[in-house]
Amino acid sequence: MIEGVKQQKWWGWGEDGKSYSHHDKPKFAPFVKKMVGVDITAAVPPSPRFDDLEVPASQLGEGLRGELVAILGEEFVQTDDETRVVHAFGKGVRDLMRVRAGQLGRLPDVVLYPGSQAEVERLVDAVIAADGVLIPFGGGSNIVAALEAEPGETRQVVSVNLGRLSRVLEIDESSGLAHIQAGVFGPDMEDQLNAQGWTLGHHPDSFVWSTLGGWIATRSSGMQSDKYGDIADIVRGLTMVMPGQVLTLRPLPSSSSGPSVREMVLGSEGRLGIITSAWVNVHRLPEVRELQSYFFATYEDGLKACEQIMASDAAPMMARVSDAVETQYIMANGKKSSRIGSLSSKAIQKIMEAKGWDLEKIAMSFVGFEGSPTHVRYEKGLVSRIVKANGGISVGKGPGTLYDQKKYDTPYIRDFMLDRGLICDVSETTTPWAYAEQIHTNTVARFQKAMDEIGVRGVVFCHLSHSYHSGACQYFTFAIADDSENQMATYDVAKRVIQQSFMDNHGTVSHHHGVGEEHSPWMDQDISPAGVFIQRKLFDGVDPGHHLNPGKIIHEGRPGISSNSQDA
Amino acid sequence: MIEGVKQQKWWGWGEDGKSYSHHDKPKFAPFVKKMVGVDITAAVPPSPRFDDLEVPASQLGEGLRGELVAILGEEFVQTDDETRVVHAFGKGVRDLMRVRAGQLGRLPDVVLYPGSQAEVERLVDAVIAADGVLIPFGGGSNIVAALEAEPGETRQVVSVNLGRLSRVLEIDESSGLAHIQAGVFGPDMEDQLNAQGWTLGHHPDSFVWSTLGGWIATRSSGMQSDKYGDIADIVRGLTMVMPGQVLTLRPLPSSSSGPSVREMVLGSEGRLGIITSAWVNVHRLPEVRELQSYFFATYEDGLKACEQIMASDAAPMMARVSDAVETQYIMANGKKSSRIGSLSSKAIQKIMEAKGWDLEKIAMSFVGFEGSPTHVRYEKGLVSRIVKANGGISVGKGPGTLYDQKKYDTPYIRDFMLDRGLICDVSETTTPWAYAEQIHTNTVARFQKAMDEIGVRGVVFCHLSHSYHSGACQYFTFAIADDSENQMATYDVAKRVIQQSFMDNHGTVSHHHGVGEEHSPWMDQDISPAGVFIQRKLFDGVDPGHHLNPGKIIHEGRPGISSNSQDA
Incomplete structure (x- = not known):
C-alpha cells in the first residue's frame, strides 16, 4: 500500500475490519429467513486468508520495469501479490465470489502510482512502446468487470492507480467551477471543497470508495442528481492522457463544436486514455x-x-x-x-x-x-x-x-451475505415514465420465475432512484440463497434475466454502473448494432493496437457474462 | 419546388416577397448613419435576377438518376437550376454575398425529396454504390457553410431535402416524449404539438426556416433553453440512416452505455449519416x-x-x-x-x-x-x-x-443591409462566467481595431442569450460598411478577429451554429489537437470513403474561411 492512497480489502468491500452488523436490528434475521429461508444468525466460516491464495507471478519484464522505475521511482512501481490481487478486480459480486474461491484470473503484472500528469504521459508512452496493456484504476468499486485484463492476455498488464492525484487544484468562484485531479476519492474531495464553502453534490452509493476519474469513465450518477445532474452534466472540461498526446477540453458551459468529444470520454472506461483531471460544476453549500x-x-x-x-x-x-x-x-x-x-x-x-x-x-x-x-x-x-x-x-x-x-454502508452487506451463502447484487436501468411500472413488474416476475425453475430461493426489490423529465432510473437489488458449487451459474441466470428484462421493457443496460464486460452482451440491443459499430470504429481508430483496457464495452471474443461463468 | 416543402428565396433569407422594412421606425436610419455612416434611405439596386446567373449543368449520370427515380419517383428527383442553387448554400452572409455575385461554387447535381425512412435507406445505399456524395438539407438556414460540396468535387453531389418527413408521429403523454420526423420546420412542428396541448419549447432565431434534423445535426439552442435545454438535452432518442445500416437509439432519460452515440450524432453535420426522426422531450403548454x-x-x-x-x-x-x-x-x-x-x-x-x-x-x-x-x-x-x-x-x-x-424577423435585416452595402453577420460563443465580461470587452475592441486598420466603418454589439450554471452564451452581431470589391476579404478579417478573440478569451467556436467549414480552422484551439484527432478517427472509421458531407467540422484541405475568401 502507498501512503495516502486508500485501498479496499482484497476479498470484499471497503475498509479492513469494517463490516455489516445485524446486532440491534431484531427484525433483520426474521426478514431474511422469511424471504430466502436462510438463518443469518448461524455460525459462519472465518474470513478468507490471503495466504491461502495461489498468486501467479508477475510477468513484468526487466526492460519495462526499468523504464517505469525511472519515470515514477521504485516506491510507485508495485508488483507485490496483495497489491496485484486488489487491482485485479472491481467489487462485483462475481468478483467477490471468484476471489474468495481463489480464482484470480489474469492479474496485472504491475501497479503504478503516478504522482503527476507528466508522469502519466511518460508511463503511457513507455507501456505502449513495450506493447503492454493499460488499465486505469480509481477506487476499485466497479461492479461490471471493467478493471480486469482479458483472460489469456499475453502482453504485460499494467494497472494505473490514480490515487496520488487527489487535489482540488483550483476553484473558479465566479463560474462555480472547480479543477480537480481524477484520483480523488469522494469524501476527500468534498472535504477540500467544503472547506471553501463548496460542494460537488455528487453522491453515488460507492462515494467513499470511488473517485472522480472513475465516475467520469463510467458515467456515474449520485443520489442528488435530480438537482446536481449526472456526472455527464457536472463535468464541463477534462484532461485525458492518450498515447503520444493529451486531450484538453477546456471548461465550457455548452458548445456546438461537432460530435461531443467530452461525451465520448464520459463512459469510455479506459478505452480512449487515462483521465487525469476534470473541471466540474460546484455549488455553494445550501442554506x-x-x-x-x-x-x-x-x-x-x-x-x-x-x-x-x-x-x-x-x-x-x-x-x-x-x-x-x-x-x-x-x-x-x-x-x-x-x-x-x-x-x-x-x-x-x-x-x-x-x-x-x-x-x-x-x-x-x-x-x-x-x-x-x-x-x-x-x-x-x-x-x-x-x-x-x-x-x-x-x-x-x-x-x-x-x-x-x-447511505454509504449498504455495500458492506454483500460480504456479510456471501459469508452466509447468499449472493447479493444490484442492477439498475432507466425507462421513459410510460414503462416504469411495467419494467418493475416484469423484472420481478421474470427473476422469480427463473429462480423457481432452478429451484433456489431468491428475492428482488427495487427503488426509483433518479428522475428526469421523461423517465426515471429504477435500482434493483437481488439476493439468492445458493452456497452450492453452482453459485456462479445461478448468479448468471439471475443477472441474465434481469438485464434481458430491461431490454424487453424499454430500459437501458445501465443507468450509472457502466458496461464493462458484464453488460457488453446487451449493447447491440441497447444502442442497436449500428451504435456498437460507431463505438467500435471510435475505439479502433484511437487505439488500433488495443492497448487501452481492451475488451470493455465492446467485447471482441466471448462476452463477459458467459465468458466469466464458463471460467468459473 | 415540391408541394408542401417550404423553400427560402434563392438569394436571401426566408419567404419570397417578405423583407425588412424601416418604415414607421424613424430612429433607425439615423442610428445606422451614426454607427457606420451609411444612408439606408437612399435608392437601392433591384433584387438579383435568377436569369442573370450562370448555372453549371448537373453532372448526374443517367445510371444513378435511373436508380433514384426508381426509388423516389420522377417528381422527387429534381435537377432544375433554381432548386440546385437553393440547395447549394446555407444563409451565411458569405453565402449571400457569393450568390448575389453569381459565384455558385460546386452545386449539387441533384436534389432528392424522400418521403419515408425506407426511401432514405435505399437512396443512401444507391448514392454510396455510385461513389456519390450525400449532403442532408433541412431548412437551409445554416450559416457556417455546412451545406455546400467541396470546391472541385469530382463525384456526383446529392443534396437530400428532408422536407417531406414532417410529421409528429407519436406523443407519449405519460413520459412527455414525442417521436417526430426530422424534416419538420419549427412552426409546423409546434402547430402539430400545440394542437394536442404540448410544446417542444425550442425556439432558435431560425425557427421559421429550420428543421428538427438540422437542429440536431448542428447542436442548436433556442431562446428558452434555460428551461427547456439545448437540443442536446431535448433529444432523447433518434434514428439515423447510415450506409448499409440504420442507427436506432431508443428514447432514454439517461444511460451509462459507453461513449454516448447520441452525443456523437448531435453536431455531426451529416458526417455520420442522415437523421430521419427523433424522440424529444415535450412539455405541457404553460399556464x-x-x-x-x-x-x-x-x-x-x-x-x-x-x-x-x-x-x-x-x-x-x-x-x-x-x-x-x-x-x-x-x-x-x-x-x-x-x-x-x-x-x-x-x-x-x-x-x-x-x-x-x-x-x-x-x-x-x-x-x-x-x-x-x-x-x-x-x-x-x-x-x-x-x-x-x-x-x-x-x-x-x-x-x-x-x-x-x-423575434423571428431579425434575419431579414441582413438582406436589407446587403442591398445597401452593409455586411451583417453574427457569431456566438460561451465562456465560464468568470470570462463573460472580458470576452465581450476584448471582442468588441479587437473588431473595432481591425476595422480601423482596414479603414472601414463597422459596429458590433452583443447580448447574453443563454445561461448555464457555470457560464453563458454571448451572441455578437456585427455590421460593416463595405460595398467595394474587397467586401469578402473585409468580412473575413472581421469574422477571423472575432473567432480568434473567442479562442483567446476562454470561449468556444460556437454555442449553437455549429462548425461547418467556417469554424473548422479553430477546432484545434477549441477541443485541442487530440480532440480533433478523436473526431477524425470517428468520421474516418464510419465513412472511410468520405461520402458523407466531407470537409465539414474537420477540413482536410484549406479550411473554410480562407478557402472561400480566396474563391471570392
Whole structure:
C-alpha cells in the first residue's frame, strides 16, 4: 500500500475490519429467513486468508520495469501479490465470489502510482512502446468487470492507480467551477471543497470508495442528481492522457463544436486514455437541506407521484421511492433504537390501516429539498400537494435523516451475505415514465420465475432512484440463497434475466454502473448494432493496437457474462 | 419546388416577397448613419435576377438518376437550376454575398425529396454504390457553410431535402416524449404539438426556416433553453440512416452505455449519416408565460445579475441582456407606435437620469417566466430582488411581449443591409462566467481595431442569450460598411478577429451554429489537437470513403474561411 492512497480489502468491500452488523436490528434475521429461508444468525466460516491464495507471478519484464522505475521511482512501481490481487478486480459480486474461491484470473503484472500528469504521459508512452496493456484504476468499486485484463492476455498488464492525484487544484468562484485531479476519492474531495464553502453534490452509493476519474469513465450518477445532474452534466472540461498526446477540453458551459468529444470520454472506461483531471460544476453549500419522508399505499402510487413531481414546477434535489419488499427491508434494517424502527409504530400503522392500506404493500419514499428556507418551504408545499393527490402521507424528517447518515454502508452487506451463502447484487436501468411500472413488474416476475425453475430461493426489490423529465432510473437489488458449487451459474441466470428484462421493457443496460464486460452482451440491443459499430470504429481508430483496457464495452471474443461463468 | 416543402428565396433569407422594412421606425436610419455612416434611405439596386446567373449543368449520370427515380419517383428527383442553387448554400452572409455575385461554387447535381425512412435507406445505399456524395438539407438556414460540396468535387453531389418527413408521429403523454420526423420546420412542428396541448419549447432565431434534423445535426439552442435545454438535452432518442445500416437509439432519460452515440450524432453535420426522426422531450403548454423587461445602468451590471440568477433558487425560462449598443439598436428599431419606441419616454428617462445613469450605456434585459400563476409570481420575486441588488429597474411586460412577437424577423435585416452595402453577420460563443465580461470587452475592441486598420466603418454589439450554471452564451452581431470589391476579404478579417478573440478569451467556436467549414480552422484551439484527432478517427472509421458531407467540422484541405475568401 502507498501512503495516502486508500485501498479496499482484497476479498470484499471497503475498509479492513469494517463490516455489516445485524446486532440491534431484531427484525433483520426474521426478514431474511422469511424471504430466502436462510438463518443469518448461524455460525459462519472465518474470513478468507490471503495466504491461502495461489498468486501467479508477475510477468513484468526487466526492460519495462526499468523504464517505469525511472519515470515514477521504485516506491510507485508495485508488483507485490496483495497489491496485484486488489487491482485485479472491481467489487462485483462475481468478483467477490471468484476471489474468495481463489480464482484470480489474469492479474496485472504491475501497479503504478503516478504522482503527476507528466508522469502519466511518460508511463503511457513507455507501456505502449513495450506493447503492454493499460488499465486505469480509481477506487476499485466497479461492479461490471471493467478493471480486469482479458483472460489469456499475453502482453504485460499494467494497472494505473490514480490515487496520488487527489487535489482540488483550483476553484473558479465566479463560474462555480472547480479543477480537480481524477484520483480523488469522494469524501476527500468534498472535504477540500467544503472547506471553501463548496460542494460537488455528487453522491453515488460507492462515494467513499470511488473517485472522480472513475465516475467520469463510467458515467456515474449520485443520489442528488435530480438537482446536481449526472456526472455527464457536472463535468464541463477534462484532461485525458492518450498515447503520444493529451486531450484538453477546456471548461465550457455548452458548445456546438461537432460530435461531443467530452461525451465520448464520459463512459469510455479506459478505452480512449487515462483521465487525469476534470473541471466540474460546484455549488455553494445550501442554506437548508431536508429529506422529507412519505408513505404511499403502493409502489405504483409512489411512481406516479414522482412522475408528477417532475412535470410540476417543483425541482427537489432527490425523489426516491421503494417498492413493497424494499420498504420491508428498510424497516427490518432499522435499529431497535432508531426512528426507522419506530416507523411501524402503532400510531402510523393505525393511520395506514384507517386508510385501508395493506401493510405488506406500502412504499416508503424520501424527497430531498435544498435552498433558502423560503425555497425549501415553497417546494415542500408543491411536493406535499402531489403526495396527497396520490394518497400518500408524510411522516416527517426522521427516517430521511437516518437514511442520509447510513447511505454509504449498504455495500458492506454483500460480504456479510456471501459469508452466509447468499449472493447479493444490484442492477439498475432507466425507462421513459410510460414503462416504469411495467419494467418493475416484469423484472420481478421474470427473476422469480427463473429462480423457481432452478429451484433456489431468491428475492428482488427495487427503488426509483433518479428522475428526469421523461423517465426515471429504477435500482434493483437481488439476493439468492445458493452456497452450492453452482453459485456462479445461478448468479448468471439471475443477472441474465434481469438485464434481458430491461431490454424487453424499454430500459437501458445501465443507468450509472457502466458496461464493462458484464453488460457488453446487451449493447447491440441497447444502442442497436449500428451504435456498437460507431463505438467500435471510435475505439479502433484511437487505439488500433488495443492497448487501452481492451475488451470493455465492446467485447471482441466471448462476452463477459458467459465468458466469466464458463471460467468459473 | 415540391408541394408542401417550404423553400427560402434563392438569394436571401426566408419567404419570397417578405423583407425588412424601416418604415414607421424613424430612429433607425439615423442610428445606422451614426454607427457606420451609411444612408439606408437612399435608392437601392433591384433584387438579383435568377436569369442573370450562370448555372453549371448537373453532372448526374443517367445510371444513378435511373436508380433514384426508381426509388423516389420522377417528381422527387429534381435537377432544375433554381432548386440546385437553393440547395447549394446555407444563409451565411458569405453565402449571400457569393450568390448575389453569381459565384455558385460546386452545386449539387441533384436534389432528392424522400418521403419515408425506407426511401432514405435505399437512396443512401444507391448514392454510396455510385461513389456519390450525400449532403442532408433541412431548412437551409445554416450559416457556417455546412451545406455546400467541396470546391472541385469530382463525384456526383446529392443534396437530400428532408422536407417531406414532417410529421409528429407519436406523443407519449405519460413520459412527455414525442417521436417526430426530422424534416419538420419549427412552426409546423409546434402547430402539430400545440394542437394536442404540448410544446417542444425550442425556439432558435431560425425557427421559421429550420428543421428538427438540422437542429440536431448542428447542436442548436433556442431562446428558452434555460428551461427547456439545448437540443442536446431535448433529444432523447433518434434514428439515423447510415450506409448499409440504420442507427436506432431508443428514447432514454439517461444511460451509462459507453461513449454516448447520441452525443456523437448531435453536431455531426451529416458526417455520420442522415437523421430521419427523433424522440424529444415535450412539455405541457404553460399556464402562464411572461417576459419581464428590465434596465441596468451598464451591460456589466446586467451580466452580473444573470450570473446571480443562475446561482439562485430561481429558474426562469430565459434571461437575456443586451449591451449598450444593442440596446440603442433595439430602441432604434422600435416602431413609432410601439411600446419599445416609448421606452425612451420622458418618464423612464427621468428615472434613469435621477439614478445618474449615462443613457448611452444602459442595458436592456428580458427575463421569461413560465408555470402556474403562483410559480411565476414566486420566481419573479426572486429575480426582482437580484435585479434591484444590481441597481436595475423593471419596466414591465410591454417590451418583452413585442420582442416575443418579432423575434423571428431579425434575419431579414441582413438582406436589407446587403442591398445597401452593409455586411451583417453574427457569431456566438460561451465562456465560464468568470470570462463573460472580458470576452465581450476584448471582442468588441479587437473588431473595432481591425476595422480601423482596414479603414472601414463597422459596429458590433452583443447580448447574453443563454445561461448555464457555470457560464453563458454571448451572441455578437456585427455590421460593416463595405460595398467595394474587397467586401469578402473585409468580412473575413472581421469574422477571423472575432473567432480568434473567442479562442483567446476562454470561449468556444460556437454555442449553437455549429462548425461547418467556417469554424473548422479553430477546432484545434477549441477541443485541442487530440480532440480533433478523436473526431477524425470517428468520421474516418464510419465513412472511410468520405461520402458523407466531407470537409465539414474537420477540413482536410484549406479550411473554410480562407478557402472561400480566396474563391471570392
